[in-house]
Amino acid sequence: xxxxxxxxxxxxxxxxxxxxxxxxxxxxxxxxxxxxxxxxxxxxxxxxxxxxxxxxxxxxxxxxxxxxxxxxxxxxxxxxxxxxxxxxxxxxxxxxxxxxxxxxxxxxxxxxxxxxxxxxxxxxxxxxxxxxxxxxxxxxxxxxxxxxxxxxxxxxxxxxxxxxxxxxxxxxxxxxxxxxxxxxxxxxxxxxxxxxxxxxxxxxxxxxxxxxxxxxxxxxxxxxxxxxxxxxxxxxxxxxxxxxxxxxxxxxxxxxxxxxxxxxxxxxxxxxxxxxxxxxxxxxxxxxxxxxxxxxxxxxxxxxxxxxxxxxxxxxxxxxxxxxxxxxxxxxxxxxxxxxxxxxxxxxxxxxxxxxxxxxxxxxxxxxxxxxxxxxxxxxxxxxxxxxxxxxxxxxxxxxxxxxxxxxxxxxxxxxxxxxxxxxxxxxxxxxxxxxxxxxxxxxxxxxxxxxxxxxxxxxxxxxxxxxxxxxxxxxxxxxxxxxxxxxxxxxxxxxxxxxxxxxxxxxxxxxxxxxxxxxxxxxx
Numbered sequence: 001x002x003x004x005x006x007x008x009x010x011x012x013x014x015x016x017x018x019x020x021x022x023x024x025x026x027x028x029x030x031x032x033x034x035x036x037x038x039x040x041x042x043x044x045x046x047x048x049x050x051x052x053x054x055x056x057x058x059x060x061x062x063x064x065x066x067x068x069x070x071x072x073x074x075x076x077x078x079x080x081x082x083x084x085x086x087x088x089x090x091x092x093x094x095x096x097x098x099x100x101x102x103x104x105x106x107x108x109x110x111x112x113x114x115x116x117x118x119x120x121x122x123x124x125x126x127x128x129x130x131x132x133x134x135x136x137x138x139x140x141x142x143x144x145x146x147x148x149x150x151x152x153x154x155x156x157x158x159x160x161x162x163x164x165x166x167x168x169x170x171x172x173x174x175x176x177x178x179x180x181x182x183x184x185x186x187x188x189x190x191x192x193x194x195x196x197x198x199x200x201x202x203x204x205x206x207x208x209x210x211x212x213x214x215x216x217x218x219x220x221x222x223x224x225x226x227x228x229x230x231x232x233x234x235x236x237x238x239x240x241x242x243x244x245x246x247x248x249x250x251x252x253x254x255x256x257x258x259x260x261x262x263x264x265x266x267x268x269x270x271x272x273x274x275x276x277x278x279x280x281x282x283x284x285x286x287x288x289x290x291x292x293x294x295x296x297x298x299x300x301x302x303x304x305x306x307x308x309x310x311x312x313x314x315x316x317x318x319x320x321x322x323x324x325x326x327x328x329x330x331x332x333x334x335x336x337x338x339x340x341x342x343x344x345x346x347x348x349x350x351x352x353x354x355x356x357x358x359x360x361x362x363x364x365x366x367x368x369x370x371x372x373x374x375x376x377x378x379x380x381x382x383x384x385x386x387x388x389x390x391x392x393x394x395x396x397x398x399x400x401x402x403x404x405x406x407x408x409x410x411x412x413x414x415x416x417x418x419x420x421x422x423x424x425x426x427x428x429x430x431x432x433x434x435x436x437x438x439x440x441x442x443x444x445x446x447x448x449x450x451x452x453x454x455x456x457x458x459x460x461x462x463x464x465x466x467x468x469x470x471x472x473x474x475x476x477x478x479x480x481x482x483x484x485x486x487x488x489x490x491x492x493x494x495x496x497x498x499x500x501x502x503x504x505x506x507x508x509x510x511x512x513x514x515x516x517x518x519x520x521x522x523x524x525x
Contacts (some may be wrong), residue, residue, distance in 0.1 A: 034080075039103050040105075052131065052133075053134065071268070079138070080141070083171040087113055089301065116140060119194065122137035142476075142479055143377040146267045147169075149271075154190065170183070170222075187209060189205065204230070206229040217436055230281075232262065233277050237403045237408065238416070240264075243405070245406065246402035247260060258288075259398045264477065264480075265277055295338075298383055300323075302342065303380065310519050325383070357395075378430070384397060425505070463510055
């Protein structure tokens with residue numbers, strides 16, 4: 001009787017053991033990532049038997065959300081953009097037809113998405129066809145991904161498409177309610193920038209076209225709907241966060257005269273990884289809501305320029321120093337607003353009564369440049385907008401190209417032409433439009449300066465707030481895996497995730513300017 005009981009119990013245990021084993025096997029068989037089954041290496045090795053290894057890249061046979069995967073020929077990895085705010089991998093990886101099958105290899109990192117993304121962990125995958133197989137690896141990025149294919153053109157081609165293509169993967173599209181979107185367009189792309197062209201990592205200008213070659217607009221990464229975009233290489237800033245912080249500050253200081261916005265992305269060009277970039281909106285008529293009769297100028301440099309500089313330009317729309325951004329076609333007196341601004345710079349007044357300088361804008365710009373120690377935006381790298389305000393033309397100033405900020409300055413001592421601390425924390429920079437304005441009415445402009453600084457100090461210019469924003473951006477870049485890949489791709493840039501010097505600069509610069517502006521006796525010199 002006792003023996004029968006033992007046999008019965010053993011049978012029950014075996015039954016439940018086999019049942020649980022079957023359930024676990026079925027669960028493992030049904031486990032999928034990106035709608036793709038996961039198998040052990042032993043299982044996949046068995047499936048390889050009788051098949052030949054193909055030299056064809058597996059990306060030729062699979063699509064992610066029906067789009068070709070971006071590929072890096074440097075390291076042989078495919079890339080997929082993923083949200084950093086979810087625990088599950090999102091999207092579908094499928095083969096092009098029923099003749100092929102795709103599988104992922106078993107990997108413990110499938111259960112730890114955050115670590116996989118942060119560490120850039122490569123996941124193996126394999127494609128089986130009729131008598132063949134091919135395999136490779138996929139890396140998941142925590143940032144949007146931009147892929148460009150096609151020929152680089154020498155310069156901006158305003159009406160011609162060379163049938164290059166751009167694809168933008170956004171795992172959390174704010175405009176689409178946080179959903180995963182993939183947007184694409186024909187495009188023309190070209191190198192842009194002045195001194196930045198000397199670096200191997202290039203910035204690009206992009207113009208979008210439809211299949212007929214006509215201009216078309218699209219919204220990317222939650223920004224405006226447009227046909228013109230900028231990919232900023234962010235090369236000279238070792239932290240990659242300065243420009244974004246600076247743009248955020250200006251947008252809050254001057255919401256009615258906002259400059260560009262920027263969002264991070266990882267960029268691939270013709271099958272090779274180019275690194276971490278900032279996708280930016282251009283400063284143009286649309287960004288500033290300009291209308292017919294208004295003007296916009298991009299000022300590379302005004303150093304040594306006087307109002308006579310413009311006299312011989314006539315129908316010319318661009319010089320080595322200044323470019324007419326709007327209107328787009330020559331017209332009589334197209335340089336007149338710049339002549340008036342230059343007249344104020346050089347002579348301290350504007351002789352035309354119908355043209356005014358926006359004094360609050362001038363003071364805001366001065367405070368902005370002083371806080372950032374924006375040494376590269378003193379007599380260069382800004383826009384001048386001239387718009388009708390009901391009483392004539394109003395001249396206003398918008399900053400541009402803000403990589404030399406938060407303590408960084410140009411230096412030929414390093415490979416990336418950047419050095420921190422070139423200027424002391426107590427340096428006051430002389431901006432001639434502000435200096436002339438101050439000297440014309442010292443008490444009034446001093447009072448306006450204090451008032452606007454106090455407003456900034458109650459809002460955006462707060463040490464804790466800005467340091468938190470700096471930490472947030474650096475965390476994003478590090479946790480996405482992008483910062484490590486960027487640093488591996490461009491080691492000579494000397495990138496560094498340690499932003500303690502930026503945060504120290506913020507605190508020390510605020511304290512210094514608080515003292516100087518409260519005193520009000522020397523900032524107009």
